[in-house]
Each structure stands twice: as structure tokens, then as C-alpha cells.
Amino acid sequence: MFAELGQYQFEVLAAYGATILLIGGIVALSAASSAAALRKLNELRSLEKRNE
């Protein structure tokens, strides 16, 4: 079954929490900038087509 966290449980939770926050942050930022770049590229492509 689940091993006891016992002493230092706050430290363990803080380390896991900090890592998950940092990694989650860079994943979210990367995904958002990827979506924004694709949206802008598609807009410019359609604008260029309209101009032709």
C-alpha cells in the first residue's frame, strides 16, 4: 500500500509541487505560443491568397 510520508512530508510535497508548477508552466507557454504562431501563419496565408 501507500508508503508513509511521515517526517519531511511538507518538503516532499513542496518539491513535487514546485516542479509540477514549473514544468506545467513551460508546457502551457509552449503550447499557447505554438497555437498562436499557427493561427497567425494561417491568417497571413489567406491574406496573401486574397491579394493574389
Next chain:
Amino acid sequence: MSVWEFANPARFVRIVGRILAPTALLSASLLAVGLVWGFFFTPPDYVQGSAVKILFVHVPSALMAINAWIMMLAASLIWLVRRHRVSVLAAKSAAPVGAVMTLAAMVTGGIWGQPMWGTWWAWEPRLTSFLILFLFYLGYIALWHEVDDKERAADLTSVLCMVGSVFAFLSRYAVNFWQQGLHQGASLSLDRDTNVHNAYYVPLLLCMAGFALLFVTLVLLRTRTEIRKQHSAAIAARINADVR
């Protein structure tokens, strides 16, 4: 087919489109299994108690902090020698991910150090070289933002990357070079008979593989984003030229 054909941006974007979802899924699975196993199903250490479980986030993030810079060094050298744009964009994309891994390693190290060493931070060789590596990451990212001529920015950041590599290697080998530090030696090593206890070995390997794959996934995603941004800039320039 030559490996350099992957440096073609259009081909790179096509390949990334195919492999991104599987690598992301595999990375998430490895991390989920490794972290849950490490957190819930490993026993406390007889000396460190449950604080030993910080191992599963600290070691992989420190490993990737150094390896990200080594990857950036390789990509920068390819740019300087062969002028493949995708390689320098991959280095640029890896920098924020490496910086986050370095920060995670320092934060989790501090949280671990407080109960074990009695201090959050010490000016000892490994910790100090890690801090300098983090500052190099910030400098590298800032240099990309500050130089408008992208060709020049690529050259300057590549040279900065070569200089910073000294601290990436120092971070890795500081414990071996200077014995006076607080930090222990490597937790895992291929050339040693004994490593961490078997109870921690497999979940630690899973976490390390998960972090490595997460890094690959993020670098692929961010490099594709950079290529798309350059493509957008080229189309915008064509539209502006037509309007004039």
C-alpha cells in the same frame, strides 16, 4: 538519405507533426508512472526519511539542465559550421526549457538541502556552477531578444553557448573536481557497481526517461513554432512589398 535533409524546415515541420503526439504521450506516461511510483510506493530512507523522495524530481531536472545546454552546444556548432537554420532554432527553443529545468533543480535542491544540510543554499562548487549556468541561460535568451538581426543573433548566441559550456561541464563534474562541497556524487553511474538502492532505481530511471522525452517534445514543439514564426515573417514581408 542524408541526416542533413532533416534540416530542411518544411520536412522538419512534417516530421514533427507526425511524431509530436506519440512522444508527448510517452513522456506523460513515463512521468506519471515514475512520479506516482516514487511518491507513493517507495519506502523512506533510513537516514533521510521521506525527504529522499525529492530524488525523483531533483535528479532528472538537474540531469536535463546540463544536457539541454550540451544539446544547445551541439546545435550551435552545427549552425556555426554548416549554417543549418533549423539547428540554431532548436538551440533557441531549448534555452527556456533548459532554464526551467535548471530552476527546478535549484528549487528542489534547496528544499532538500534545508532538512539534510541545515541550509537552503551553500556557495559550494556544484551549486555555484549551477547558478552560473542558470545565469547563462538567461543571458542566452536575452541576447536572442535584444539583437534585431536574426543572423547576427544566431552567431552571437552560438558563441555564448560555447562559453557557457564550461559551466555546464563544471556543473556535471564539480563534485569530482573539488571534494570540499556539501553536494554528494552522482546518484546513478554506468561505471559503478553500486548506485541508489534498488527500491528507488526503477522509478528514478522512469522519471529520468520521462524528463528527457519531455525535453525532446518541448524542443520539437518550440522549434516548429519558431519555423512558423519565420514563415509568417517572410509572408508578411512579401505582402508589404506587394502593397508598396
